[in-house]
Amino acid sequence: MRHILSIVVINNAGVLGRVVGLFSRRGYNIDSLSVGTSEDQRYARITVSVQGDDQVVAQIQKQVAKLVDVQDVFELKPECAIFRELCLVKVEATAAARPDIFNVASVFRANIIDVSTKTITMELNGDLDKTNAFIELMKPYGILEIVRTGLAAIARGAEKAKI
Amino acid sequence: MNKLQLNGAEILIECLLEQGVDTIFGFPGGRVIPIYDALYKYKDKINHYLTSHEQGASHAADGYARSTGKVGVCLATSGPGATNLVTGIATAYMDSSPMVAITGNVPVPMLGKDSFQEVDITGITMPITKHNFIVKDVNELAETVRQAFHIARSDRPGPVLIDIPSDIQTASCNFSAKTPLAAVRESTRITPQKLNEAAELIHAAKRPLIYTGGGVIASEASAELCEFAAILGAPVCVSAMGIGGFPSSNEMHVGMIGMHGTAVANTLATECDFLIAIGARFSDRVVNNANGFASGAKVLHIDIDAAEIDKNICTAYSIVGDVKKVLSLLNPLLKKQDCTEWKNRVSELKAKYPNVQREASGALEGQYVIQRLSALAADKAIFVTDVGQHQMWACLNLQIEEPRKFITSGGLGTMGFGLGAAVGAAVANPGVPVINIAGDGCFRMNSIELATAVEYDLPVIEVVINNHVLGMVRQWQKLFFGKRYSATSLHGKVTDFVKLSEAYGAVAFNVTTPEEVDDAILKALALKKPCVINCEIGQDESVFPMVPLGKGVGQFILKEAE
Numbered sequence: 013m014r015h016i017l018s019i020v021v022i023n024n025a026g027v028l029g030r031v032v033g034l035f036s037r038r039g040y041n042i043d044s045l046s047v048g049t050s051e052d053q054r055y056a057r058i059t060v061s062v063q064g065d066d067q068v069v070a071q072i073q074k075q076v077a078k079l080v081d082v083q084d085v086f087e088l089k090p091e092c093a094i095f096r097e098l099c100l101v102k103v104e105a106t107a108a109a110r111p112d113i114f115n116v117a118s119v120f121r122a123n124i125i126d127v128s129t130k131t132i133t134m135e136l137n138g139d140l141d142k143t144n145a146f147i148e149l150m151k152p153y154g155i156l157e158i159v160r161t162g163l164a165a166i167a168r169g170a171e172k173a174k175i
Numbered sequence: 176m177n178k179l180q181l182n183g184a185e186i187l188i189e190c191l192l193e194q195g196v197d198t199i200f201g202f203p204g205g206r207v208i209p210i211y212d213a214l215y216k217y218k219d220k221i222n223h224y225l226t227s228h229e230q231g232a233s234h235a236a237d238g239y240a241r242s243t244g245k246v247g248v249c250l251a252t253s254g255p256g257a258t259n260l261v262t263g264i265a266t267a268y269m270d271s272s273p274m275v276a277i278t279g280n281v282p283v284p285m286l287g288k289d290s291f292q293e294v295d296i297t298g299i300t301m302p303i304t305k306h307n308f309i310v311k312d313v314n315e316l317a318e319t320v321r322q323a324f325h326i327a328r329s330d331r332p333g334p335v336l337i338d339i340p341s342d343i344q345t346a347s348c349n350f351s352a353k354t355p356l357a358a359v360r361e362s363t364r365i366t367p368q369k370l371n372e373a374a375e376l377i378h379a380a381k382r383p384l385i386y387t388g389g390g391v392i393a394s395e396a397s398a399e400l401c402e403f404a405a406i407l408g409a410p411v412c413v414s415a416m417g418i419g420g421f422p423s424s425n426e427m428h429v430g431m432i433g434m435h436g437t438a439v440a441n442t443l444a445t446e447c448d449f450l451i452a453i454g455a456r457f458s459d460r461v462v463n464n465a466n467g468f469a470s471g472a473k474v475l476h477i478d479i480d481a482a483e484i485d486k487n488i489c490t491a492y493s494i495v496g497d498v499k500k501v502l503s504l505l506n507p508l509l510k511k512q513d514c515t516e517w518k519n520r521v522s523e524l525k526a527k528y529p530n531v532q533r534e535a536s537g538a539l540e541g542q543y544v545i546q547r548l549s550a551l552a553a554d555k556a557i558f559v560t561d562v563g564q565h566q567m568w569a570c571l572n573l574q575i576e577e578p579r580k581f582i583t584s585g586g587l588g589t590m591g592f593g594l595g596a597a598v599g600a601a602v603a604n605p606g607v608p609v610i611n612i613a614g615d616g617c618f619r620m621n622s623i624e625l626a627t628a629v630e631y632d633l634p635v636i637e638v639v640i641n642n643h644v645l646g647m648v649r650q651w652q653k654l655f656f657g658k659r660y661s662a663t664s665l666h667g668k669v670t671d672f673v674k675l676s677e678a679y680g681a682v683a684f685n686v687t688t689p690e691e692v693d694d695a696i697l698k699a700l701a702l703k704k705p706c707v708i709n710c711e712i713g714q715d716e717s718v719f720p721m722v723p724l725g726k727g728v729g730q731f732i733l734k735e736a737e
C-alpha cells in the first residue's frame with residue numbers, strides 16, 4: 013500500500029540526509045520524495061511516498077518523529093488531501109505524430125514547453141494516476157526522457173501542519 | 176551576567192563545567208590541540224583521562240555514564256581519532272547510554288576537500304547517535320554544547336556527537352554562563368484512561384509475568400518496580416540490560432530471559448497469560464522467534480520510546496512514558512493480587528531448574544570463577560563484562576542487587592568493551608572495586624587499557640576467563656556447524672597474559688584450579704590496584720540454557736545432545 017507522509021523539518025544543513033538515511037537503514041522504500049521551504053523560512057516540508065502496510069507506516073512515523081530536527085510527521089490520506097507532481101516528458105515527434113501528441117496533451121492540460129525538429133517536451137501537473145495515464149499514452153510515440161519532481165501534498169480545507 | 180571574551184576551546188570547557196562535567200576521557204591530536212590547551216588551563220576544574228586508544232576513551236565514557244547515570248564525555252581528534260570512537264558510540268547508542276562525544280576537525284574552509292585527517296564524522300555517526308552537530312560558527316558553539324547534553328540525557332538517553340573544526344576552537348566570541356536545562360522525561364501520554372485500562376488488565380491476569388530492561392535503570396525506577404512486583408505477586412525476568420534493575424535476591428526474581436535465559440524465565444514466558452514489558456525493547460536476543468514468544472499472553476508494553484511499541488512484538492496495550500512515572504501512578508491503582516497457583520508454579524520451576532552451584536574441586540570452570548566472584552565481591556564491587564560465553568555466564572550467575580552495578584554491552588555485543596568501561600566506572604566511583612569479566616579474545620583486543628588503569632591507579636580487576644578459544648562462536652560451530660572450528664582457536668597465540676599484564680605495570684597471576692580461586696579474588700580485592708587474574712579453563716564448556724536460533728523461548732536446550 014502506498015502512503016503519503018508529510019514531514020515538517022527544521023531547515024538545518026543535512027536534515028534531508030537524516031530523514032533519507034533513516035528510511036534506507038530501516039529498510040523503508042521511498043517511491044518519491046520532494047522537499048522545499050514552507051510558509052516559514054525556518055522550516056522545510058518533505059513529502060515522502062512510501063510502500064508498506066499500516067503497521068510499517070506507523071513505525072516509520074514514530075522513527076521519523078524521534079529525529080531531533082523533525083517538528084512534525086503525519087500521513088496525508090487521499091480522501092483528505094491533494095497530491096500534485098510536476099512531470100516533464102520528452103517524446104519523439106515526427107511531423108505525422110505531432111497533431112496526435114498535441115491532442116493528448118491538451119486533453120491532459122499538459123503544456124508544450126519545447127519543440128524541436130524531432131521532439132516535443134511537455135510539462136504535466138497532476139496526481140499520480142493522471143501522470144501515469146499520460147505517460148502510458150505517450151509511450152507509443154517514443155518517450156526519450158521523463159523527469160518527475162515527486163509528489164507534493166497538502167491537506168484539504170483548514171487543516172494545517174504544526175509549525 | 177558577566178560576559179567573557181573566550182575562544183571556542185575555552186567556551187567548550189566552560190560549557191562542560193556548566194553541565195557539571197568534571198571528568199573526560201580522550202586522546203589528543205592535531206585538530207584538538209586548542210581544546211587540550213584549554214584543558215591545560217582548566218586542569219584544576221576538569222580531569223582529563225588519557226586512554227591508550229580512542230576506542231578505550233569511548234567505552235570509558237560509556238562505563239562512567241552507566242555506573243552513574245551522568246553523561247559520559249569523550250574527546251578525540253579528527254580523522255582516525257574520530258573513527259576510533261565509532262564502535263564506542265554505537266555501543267552506547269544500542270544500550271541507550273548518555274554520552275557526549277567531541278571531535279576536532281579540519282578548519283571550516285578545508286572541509287570537503289579530503290584534507291589531511293578529514294572525515295565526515297557527522298555523516299558516519301548519523302545512524303549511531305541520537306543527534307549530532309558540526310559547529311561552523313563560534314557564536315553557536317555554546318548553545319550547541321548545551322543542546323547536546325540536553326538531548327543525551329533526556330527521554331531515552333543516548334550518545335550525541337559534536338564536531339568542532341579547529342578554527343572554531345581558536346575563534347573568539349562573548350560567552351555568558353547559563354544554568355543547564357533539567358533532563359526531560361516524556362510523560363504527556365500517561366493518561367488516567369491508559370492507567371485505568373492497564374490496572375484492569377492486570378487485575379484480570381491469572382498468570383502475569385513482568386519482563387524488564389535497561390529502561391528501569393535509566394529512569395531509576397527500581398523501587399517502583401519492586402513495589403509493582405510485590406502487589407502483583409508476579410515473577411520478574413530481566414533482559415541483559417535489565418540486570419540490577421530488580422534485585423537478584425528477591426524471591427520473585429527469575430533471572431534473564433531469552434536466548435541464554437534461565438529455564439525458569441523462558442518457561443514462564445511460554446506459560447504466562449499476561450506479559451508486562453517495562454523499559455525493555457523485545458530485542459531478538461530476548462524474543463528469538465516472535466511467534467514462539469509469550470504466544471498465549473496479552474502484552475502490556477510500558478516504555479518511554481513510542482517507536483519501541485509494536486516494533487518487534489505487536490502489543491494490544493501500551494503506555495508511552497517514563498517508566499518511573501508510569502509505575503508510580505499505576506501502583507496506587509492496583510489491588511494486591513493473589514496468584515497462589517502461579518506462584519506455586521514459579522517455585523516448582525525454580526526447584527526443577529536450580530542454578531547449579533559449580534564444583535569447588537576438579538577442573539576449573541568459568542562458571543565456578545564467576546560464582547565465587549559473586550559470593551566474594553557482589554556486595555562491594557561493580558561488575559563489567561566483555562562479550563562471549565563469559566558474559567552469558569556472568570548474566571546467569573552474578574547476584575546483582577542494585578542498579579548500575581552490572582555493566583555489559585547488550586545491544587551491540589562489543590568485544591573489547593569491558594576494560595575501557597571498567598576504567599570509566601572506576602574513575603566515576605572512587606574506592607569501589609570494578610571487576611571486568613573478560614574472555615581471552617576480548618582481553619587481547621583492548622588489553623592496552625591496562626596501561627590507563629595503571630597510570631591512574633584504578634582498582635580495576637580484570638578476570639580473564641581463558642578458554643583459549645573464541646568460545647561463543649565455537650559453541651555455535653559445535654552445535655550448528657558440524658564442529659567445523661573455523662578460526663576460533665586461539666591456541667596458536669601464545670601470549671602470556673601474566674607477563675603482558677606485568678609489562679603494563681599491573682599485578683597479575685594465573686589460576687588453574689578451583690582451590691586457588693577464592694585466594695586470588697581476595698588478594699586482588701585487597702590490592703586496590705589494577706590486577707589481572709588469568710583463569711585457565713577448558714575449551715569445551717558451553718553456555719546453557721540455549722534457545723537455538725529461530726526457536727521459541729520455551730524450546731531451550733539444557734545440554735549438548737550426545
Ligand SMILES: Cc1ncc(C[n+]2csc(CCOP(=O)(O)OP(=O)(O)O)c2C)c(N)n1
Pocket residue numbers: 561562563564565566588589590591613614615616617618640642644645646647648
Ligand atoms: C568486536 C567484535 N568482533 C567479533 C564479535 C563476535 N564474537 C562474539 S563472542 C566472540 C568470542 C569471544 O571470545 P572470548 O573473548 O574468548 O570469549 P569466550 O566466548 O571464549 O568466553 C566473538 C568473536 C564480537 N561480538 N565483537
Ligand SMILES: [Mg+2]
Pocket residue numbers: 563614615616640641642643644645646
Ligand atoms: Mg575465550
